[in-house]
Amino acid sequence: MVDYTGLAEAMKAGNISTLSNGDVKIYKSSFSVNEKTQLVMIKEANIKYLIATGEGALYDALEGSIEGNVKKCPTSHANRLVLNQYFDYTVPRAFGTEIATIGLGDRLGIASPGHIQTVRGHDIRPILAQQSIRELALTGRDYKQVIDASAFAVFQEGYKDGYGADGDHLKVEADIRMALDLGFTMLTLDCSEKIDTTIEVATDAVLAEKYVLLPEAVRTHYENRYLDQSFQAAGTTISFDRPTLIKNVLIYSQAIDYMKHIYRSYIEHASREIDFEISIDETSTPTAPESHFFVAHELYEDGIKIYSMAPRFCGEFQKGIDYIGDIAQFESELAIHAGLADDFGYKLSIHSGSDKFSVFSLIGKYTKGRFHIKTAGTNWLEAVRTVAKVNPSLYRSMHSYALAHFEEAKAYYHVTTDISKIVPLASVADSDLADTYMNEDNARQLIHITYGILLQAKDEQGKFLFRDVFYLTLSEQEEAFEQSLVSHIGKHLALLGK
Numbered sequence: 001m002v003d004y005t006g007l008a009e010a011m012k013a014g015n016i017s018t019l020s021n022g023d024v025k026i027y028k029s030s031f032s033v034n035e036k037t038q039l040v041m042i043k044e045a046n047i048k049y050l051i052a053t054g055e056g057a058l059y060d061a062l063e064g065s066i067e068g069n070v071k072k073c074p075t076s077h078a079n080r081l082v083l084n085q086y087f088d089y090t091v092p093r094a095f096g097t098e099i100a101t102i103g104l105g106d107r108l109g110i111a112s113p114g115h116i117q118t119v120r121g122h123d124i125r126p127i128l129a130q131q132s133i134r135e136l137a138l139t140g141r142d143y144k145q146v147i148d149a150s151a152f153a154v155f156q157e158g159y160k161d162g163y164g165a166d167g168d169h170l171k172v173e174a175d176i177r178m179a180l181d182l183g184f185t186m187l188t189l190d191c192s193e194k195i196d197t198t199i200e201v202a203t204d205a206v207l208a209e210k211y212v213l214l215p216e217a218v219r220t221h222y223e224n225r226y227l228d229q230s231f232q233a234a235g236t237t238i239s240f241d242r243p244t245l246i247k248n249v250l251i252y253s254q255a256i257d258y259m260k261h262i263y264r265s266y267i268e269h270a271s272r273e274i275d276f277e278i279s280i281d282e283t284s285t286p287t288a289p290e291s292h293f294f295v296a297h298e299l300y301e302d303g304i305k306i307y308s309m310a311p312r313f314c315g316e317f318q319k320g321i322d323y324i325g326d327i328a329q330f331e332s333e334l335a336i337h338a339g340l341a342d343d344f345g346y347k348l349s350i351h352s353g354s355d356k357f358s359v360f361s362l363i364g365k366y367t368k369g370r371f372h373i374k375t376a377g378t379n380w381l382e383a384v385r386t387v388a389k390v391n392p393s394l395y396r397s398m399h400s401y402a403l404a405h406f407e408e409a410k411a412y413y414h415v416t417t418d419i420s421k422i423v424p425l426a427s428v429a430d431s432d433l434a435d436t437y438m439n440e441d442n443a444r445q446l447i448h449i450t451y452g453i454l455l456q457a458k459d460e461q462g463k464f465l466f467r468d469v470f471y472l473t474l475s476e477q478e479e480a481f482e483q484s485l486v487s488h489i490g491k492h493l494a495l496l497g498k
């Protein structure tokens with residue numbers, strides 16, 4: 001039983017500097033007072049708690065157990081809602097189009113403190129609570145837990161500059177309603193299933209056949225607005241001859257209708273500001289600049305205001321590794337994509353933004369520092385790197401399991417990983433595991449896309465093979481993990497000009 005007497009006395013006296021309690025870790029940045037209640041976050045035996053002293057509404061509202069002269073409160077969903085009620089900076093918020101933002105998806109629920117330490121003081125704001133439905137399915141978490149983890153991290157770090165919550169890659173209305181009901185402040189509408197990319201490779205005859213089957217009102221709408229028209233945008237001329245128009249109508253019109261429906265139904269009259277992102281990046285073919293214009297212009301003409309647009313860029317934005325492709329072509333198309341975002345009043349959004357170091361300076365340049373960049377897997381890889389340094393046997397077991405299940409994981413993510421190029425485990429010394437595998441593209445992708453399989457893996461008795469010891473190791477290595485995030489995500493910010 002821990003004696004909290006000294007801690008309670010220091011809290012009541014407000015002496016943050018003297019807050020100490022033996023082997024209990026105290027997060028001094030969390031110390032807060034509301035009327036006659038004092039509150040601080042601690043970690044005891046690798047579990048975090050809120051410690052409350054004093055009296056009053058906040059003290060009474062928190063669920064917990066009395067231990068000596070303190071109330072020891074779990075980091076529960078109910079207690080997160082209490083924090084939200086008394087400390088507004090723990091509530092996620094929208095940011096609009098004027099400030100740069102970075103999505104810092106945290107599949108483990110423990111990366112946000114390191115993310116906060118990374119962005120604090122920089123001209124950028126964090127979307128700490130960002131997960132796609134795909135990630136939730138693979139990790140077995142839910143959206144309540146995603147915001148809970150971020151809100152407790154914000155309280156722990158005393159971070160008051162604001163953070164966002166992105167319901168990422170939402171495709172169906174039920175998920176959109178769920179995310180909004182739970183307080184998400186950003187919605188990323190994934191239209192990939194409404195975008196018919198088979199059209200890209202169809203013959204003119206097939207295009208003509210499909211086009212004539214569209215309702216006359218649809219064809220008339222688009223022909224009146226675009227056929228044989230040229231538009232000045234993004235410092236260039238964008239023209240729509242009949243083949244170009246037919247192709248864009250067939251590829252994007254269904255997606256555009258869906259975007260308009262979702263905006264009218266859930267965003268336009270929402271009770272709070274919502275950052276609405278359009279994602280057309282997870283398609284098999286790149287978003288041609290004229291297609292970006294076509295989608296943006298249709299939304300703009302209908303008075304639909306979006307926060308950001310995520311096109312699919314030329315080349316490859318694969319998970320956890322640098323850009324793959326012709327950087328000169330990327331730059332010339334990026335200039336137009338960024339110019340269109342400027343012209344239509346929203347931010348360009350860069351998905352799979354982790355580790356794209358060779359193009360970050362271009363992104364910062366052409367977006368003039370006004371962008372949204374999404375990362376998620378790279379902090380998972382930093383967690384694995386941290387574990388590999390201190391628990392080599394755990395890393396070896398996870399690495400082997402990932403190799404055995406890689407084909408299963410490829411169903412969820414597009415990667416061009418060459419497993420044969422990954423150095424065999426037996427030939428790598430324990431002390432070299434982290435550098436050998438976390439700095440090599442093929443090994444990074446192996447571990448990156450198998451995160452769900454590794455976190456959910458169980459033995460015959462139903463016991464997690466890796467999850468519990470993985471989290472315990474990261475709790476014991478909390479500062480090392482935080483520092484690896486500050487360093488690695490900090491490199492992202494530096495190259496982006498932030």
Ligand SMILES: O=C(O)[C@@H](O)[C@H](O)[C@H](O)C(=O)CO
Nearest residue numbers: 132134351352353374375376
């Ligand atoms: O893995 C996911 O589903 C997400 O992290 C998704 O890829 C996200 O939109 C992203 O681009 C993160 O880099």
